[in-house]
Amino acid sequence: MDVVTISTKSKTYPMYIGSGIIDQLPQLIKDTCKTVSNILVISDETVAQRYLEQVMVLLKTDFKNSYSFVIPAGEAAKSFEMYYQCQTFALSRGLDRSSLILALGGGVVGDLAGFVAATFMRGIPFIQLPTTLLAHDSAVGGKVAINHDLGKNMIGAFHQPNAVLYEIDFMKTLPLKELRSGFAEVIKHGLIGDREFYHWLIREVKTLSDLNKEKLQYAVLKGVSVKAKVVSEDEQEKGLRAILNFGHTLGHAIEAELGYGEITHGDAIAIGMIYALRLSEEIFNFDLSSSSIAASFKRFGFPVTVPQELPPEKLLQRMKMDKKATSGKVKMILLKDIGKAVIKDVDDKQLLLLLEKSYEKA
Amino acid sequence: MDVVTISTKSKTYPMYIGSGIIDQLPQLIKDTCKTVSNILVISDETVAQRYLEQVMVLLKTDFKNSYSFVIPAGEAAKSFEMYYQCQTFALSRGLDRSSLILALGGGVVGDLAGFVAATFMRGIPFIQLPTTLLAHDSAVGGKVAINHDLGKNMIGAFHQPNAVLYEIDFMKTLPLKELRSGFAEVIKHGLIGDREFYHWLIREVKTLSDLNKEKLQYAVLKGVSVKAKVVSEDEQEKGLRAILNFGHTLGHAIEAELGYGEITHGDAIAIGMIYALRLSEEIFNFDLSSSSIAASFKRFGFPVTVPQELPPEKLLQRMKMDKKATSGKVKMILLKDIGKAVIKDVDDKQLLLLLEKSYEKA
Numbered sequence: 001m002d003v004v005t006i007s008t009k010s011k012t013y014p015m016y017i018g019s020g021i022i023d024q025l026p027q028l029i030k031d032t033c034k035t036v037s038n039i040l041v042i043s044d045e046t047v048a049q050r051y052l053e054q055v056m057v058l059l060k061t062d063f064k065n066s067y068s069f070v071i072p073a074g075e076a077a078k079s080f081e082m083y084y085q086c087q088t089f090a091l092s093r094g095l096d097r098s099s100l101i102l103a104l105g106g107g108v109v110g111d112l113a114g115f116v117a118a119t120f121m122r123g124i125p126f127i128q129l130p131t132t133l134l135a136h137d138s139a140v141g142g143k144v145a146i147n148h149d150l151g152k153n154m155i156g157a158f159h160q161p162n163a164v165l166y167e168i169d170f171m172k173t174l175p176l177k178e179l180r181s182g183f184a185e186v187i188k189h190g191l192i193g194d195r196e197f198y199h200w201l202i203r204e205v206k207t208l209s210d211l212n213k214e215k216l217q218y219a220v221l222k223g224v225s226v227k228a229k230v231v232s233e234d235e236q237e238k239g240l241r242a243i244l245n246f247g248h249t250l251g252h253a254i255e256a257e258l259g260y261g262e263i264t265h266g267d268a269i270a271i272g273m274i275y276a277l278r279l280s281e282e283i284f285n286f287d288l289s290s291s292s293i294a295a296s297f298k299r300f301g302f303p304v305t306v307p308q309e310l311p312p313e314k315l316l317q318r319m320k321m322d323k324k325a326t327s328g329k330v331k332m333i334l335l336k337d338i339g340k341a342v343i344k345d346v347d348d349k350q351l352l353l354l355l356e357k358s359y360e361k362a
Numbered sequence: 363m364d365v366v367t368i369s370t371k372s373k374t375y376p377m378y379i380g381s382g383i384i385d386q387l388p389q390l391i392k393d394t395c396k397t398v399s400n401i402l403v404i405s406d407e408t409v410a411q412r413y414l415e416q417v418m419v420l421l422k423t424d425f426k427n428s429y430s431f432v433i434p435a436g437e438a439a440k441s442f443e444m445y446y447q448c449q450t451f452a453l454s455r456g457l458d459r460s461s462l463i464l465a466l467g468g469g470v471v472g473d474l475a476g477f478v479a480a481t482f483m484r485g486i487p488f489i490q491l492p493t494t495l496l497a498h499d500s501a502v503g504g505k506v507a508i509n510h511d512l513g514k515n516m517i518g519a520f521h522q523p524n525a526v527l528y529e530i531d532f533m534k535t536l537p538l539k540e541l542r543s544g545f546a547e548v549i550k551h552g553l554i555g556d557r558e559f560y561h562w563l564i565r566e567v568k569t570l571s572d573l574n575k576e577k578l579q580y581a582v583l584k585g586v587s588v589k590a591k592v593v594s595e596d597e598q599e600k601g602l603r604a605i606l607n608f609g610h611t612l613g614h615a616i617e618a619e620l621g622y623g624e625i626t627h628g629d630a631i632a633i634g635m636i637y638a639l640r641l642s643e644e645i646f647n648f649d650l651s652s653s654s655i656a657a658s659f660k661r662f663g664f665p666v667t668v669p670q671e672l673p674p675e676k677l678l679q680r681m682k683m684d685k686k687a688t689s690g691k692v693k694m695i696l697l698k699d700i701g702k703a704v705i706k707d708v709d710d711k712q713l714l715l716l717l718e719k720s721y722e723k724a
Contacts, residue, residue: 037689084442091512098688119481121685122507122518123598145484150453156484157519236485323483326460327399 002221006140006228008160008235015140015164015228017220019213022167025055025129026062029100032163033125036100038065040090042113043104046073047131050173055104055129067093071112075260078112078147080155086116097121100162103139106132106178107265111153114144118159128164132174133182134265136220137189139164141231141244151321152252152260158236168217179208180301181266184247186223187297188273192246193226195339202296242324243341246333247273250306250355253318257310263303270302275358279346280334282354288335305360312355316348364583368502368590370522370597377502377526377590379582381575384529387417387491388424391462394525395487398462400427402452404475405466408435409493412535417466417491429455433474437622440474440509442517448478459483462524465501468494468540469627473515476506480521490526494536495544496627498582499551501526503593503606513683514614514622520598530579541570542663543628546609548585549659550635554608555588557701564658604686605703608695609635612668612717615680619672625665632664637720641708642696644716650697667722674717678710 001018013032016024029036039059043052048070059066069089071077090099103113103126110128117126128139145156171179183205190198201219205211211219227244234241251272255263274297277290294304306315316330324331324343332346363380375394378386391398401421405414410432421428431451433439452461465475465488472490479488490501507518533541545567552560563581567573573581589606596603613634617625636659639652656666668677678692686693686705694708 035688080442080446087510087517088512091510091516094690096688097685119517119519121516122505122520143484148449148453150450154453154483155449155481157481158484323459326397326458328456 002217004221004224004228006160007232008142010142010158010235011160011162013161013163015166015224017166017168017217017224019168019217021165022054022129022169023058025058025165028163028165029063029127032127033100035098036063037098038067038093038095039063039100039102040093040095041066041068041102041104042071042086042109042116043068044071044073044077044106044109047105047109051104051131051170055102065094071109075108075147078108078145080146080148082112083116083146086112087120090116090120095120095124097124099124101126102129103127104129104131106130106135107138110135110139111143111145111156114142114159114161115146115156118144118157123159125162126159128161130164130166131170133171133179133216133220134185136166136182136224137185137227139166140224140227142235147260152256153323166220168213168220171216176208177264179211181264183208183211183300184266184270184273184302186219188246188269189223189226191273191335191338192243192333192341193229193339194222195337197222197226198338206299208300239343242331242343243333245324246335246341247276249319249322249324249330249332250275250315252322253315254306254310256318257314258307263307267303270297271304271306271358273297274304275306275354276332276334278358279332279350279354280336282350283334283344283346284336286336288338306355306358308359312352315355316352319351320348364579366583366586366590368522369594370504372504372520372597373522373524375523375525377528377586379528379530379579379586381530381579383527384416384491384531385420387420387527390525390527391425391489394489395462397460398425399460400429400455400457401425401462401464402455402457403428403430403464403466404433404448404471404478405430406433406435406439406468406471409467409471413466413493413532417464433471437470437509440470440507442508442510444474445478445508448474449482452478452482457482457486459486461486463488464491465489466491466493468492468497469500472497472501473505473507473518476504476521476523477508477518480506480519485521487524488521490523492526492528493532495533495541495578495582496547498528498544498586499547499589501528502586502589504597509622514618515685528582530575530582533578538570539626541573543626545570545573545662546628546632546635546664548581550608550631551585551588553635553697553700554605554695554703555592555701556584557699559584559588560700568661570662601705604693604705605695607686608697608703609638611681611684611686611692611694612637612677614684615677616668616672618680619676620669625669629665632659633666633668633720635659636666637668637716638694638696640720641694641712641716642698644712645696645706645708646698648698650700668717668720670721674714677717678714681713682710
């Protein structure tokens with residue numbers, strides 16, 4: 001089992017990564033939370049079917065007042081409506097300020113359950129139990145949110161979990177598409193913060209089927225370590241933390257324009273990362289071997305060009321609505337080298353020009 | 363003009379109290395906020411009619427992108443629906459992370475606007491411009507929230523404002539009933555934390571009409587000073603801060619049982635304070651002269667007995683749903699002496715017995 005310690009201004013907490021470690025959940029709760037009066041496990045339909053019973057059995061011995069609330073699977077559940085339903089359930093089951101919320105699921109569950117925890121009676125503790133590779137990333141760092149019709153993650157908070165337990169065995173049942181989606185964030189962490197790790201990835205993982213237990217555990221460990229370092233320096237994204245958004249400015253725009261759920265987050269940011277790499281090469285006049293990186297991406301099954309049906313102007317408009325944008329100016333995360341990210345305002349014109357070149361040639 | 367500095371773990375900020383100080387708002391914004399891209403003033407219909415234009419004119423010179431959103435007056439506006447509408451308005455006007463929210467109004471506006479600010483793009487700055495006496499209290503300390511059908515202020519956050527500007531002249535138009543409501547919190551601050559101030563109040567303010575400009579400013583200053591001290595020691599109500607809830611456990615129960623808006627907050631907590639004083643005398647076997655305090659309360663126009671139509675069992679049930687309660691045990695704020703509050707678990711039976719004695723005798 002590996003442990004990464006995440007130290008932020010507001011809280012320091014452990015992330016455990018390992019195979020067969022879910023049994024240690026009751027002990028982890030006792031170690032990281034004060035008196036716990038009630039526990040509410042929030043999960044989604046897909047995950048609940050597989051793992052909820054196991055988790056509830058584990059909890060019931062030590063924590064009699066344990067309840068579960070199951071939300072529909074998919075991004076649409078990160079809604080105001082579902083947020084309200086979770087709050088109603090929590091109140092009706094008598095949760096109080098000494099209660100604990102467990103987020104058992106992927107990023108959607110973690111974000112929603114985390115925002116419920118952040119705002120229930122002005123904030124109660126929660127623990128992340130990620131069940132996807134993508135959530136190795138979202139479970140760490142305290143960003144929790146729900147979506148608004150006018151934008152993804154627009155309503156939220158910074159609320160650090162008391163702990164993260166990453167059970168590698170949960171990945172066994174993960175569809176390949178989901179594994180790939182999460183792998184995009186793993187690569188991102190290499191690209192923005194750990195050159196050596198990035199090269200290890202490209203060398204050791206030729207295709208996704210190479211991600212066996214050991215390599216998966218190592219990849220999660222190294223990826224999270226990059227994130228932990230960034231978050232410890234800038235919890236609330238006043239500056240540095242924005243580099244974690246590498247590939248996301250265009251990625252989010254593509255997700256939004258296609259309609260959420262039409263493309264995986266990982267596929268969208270893969271396109272965004274290739275775009276950001278090419279923009280970096282243009283702006284810094286430095287060869288980052290974006291073509292060879294794009295070739296690796298293709299080998300993993302990632303798309304690397306913008307979907308034909310999305311007009312570049314629409315994408316630019318979306319990019320300008322990004323949370324990083326200030327006064328209508330798009331802030332891009334660029335690379336000065338592999339492992340070295342910087343934040344830079346980029347002109348609309350330059351963004352649009354490169355966008356136009358980012359479609360597959362007919 | 364007086365200044366109180368509120369120092370909490372997460373933020374230190376000033377509260378200005380004075381007559382004719384609203385003109386200093388643009389300067390205050392420049393002094394306490396970094397670059398401000400847009401400003402959204404949230405106000406309610408009653409307040410907007412009186413002061414919104416004045417405030418918007420003040421802002422427009424220095425901050426071109428200033429918008430206002432007016433909510434209905436009254437507690438019902440602290441709803442999920444209105445919360446969502448504020449977020450929608452903010453997003454549609456292009457507010458970003460460098461934007462500022464101003465809460466121009468009483469406690470409802472402050473709580474709602476504060477919660478919008480706390481969660482818009484994971485938190486943006488806000489400034490409180492209280493327009494009621496009650497809000498001298500709620501505007502300080504960072505408690506922001508909306509109501510849930512199952513309880514008042516159940517969904518919220520701790521989000522400190524960047525500054526509070528308390529314009530004494532705004533009180534001129536305050537109806538007597540509202541002035542009295544706020545005065546209950548002023549008295550509370552004396553009772554829990556400043557014996558000398560409490561005696562000054564009783565001596566200098568025989569009836570509410572004695573609250574002229576100077577006395578009002580002094581009362582707000584002293585009341586806020588008690589609160590600032592408590593909040594600086596315990597921002598997130600892990601312990602001490604709960605004493606600010608003196609009178610509120612029963613007070614909130616009465617408000618909820620009668621239906622919000624049927625009784626003012628101040629009248630409800632006045633009844634709650636007399637109840638808590640009597641309970642303190644019973645438990646500590648110490649004479650706090652609760653009868654003479656009740657007599658003063660009556661002189662100000664406060665009710666001091668529980669409304670006849672509310673069954674004691676129902677009130678107890680509500681008290682057990684209080685946010686301070688843990689594992690179904692009611693935590694009461696009691697006084698060991700005037701100016702000295704303590705927190706104590708109290709048995710349901712004792713609570714109920716005293717409740718039964720708290721109705722007006724036929």
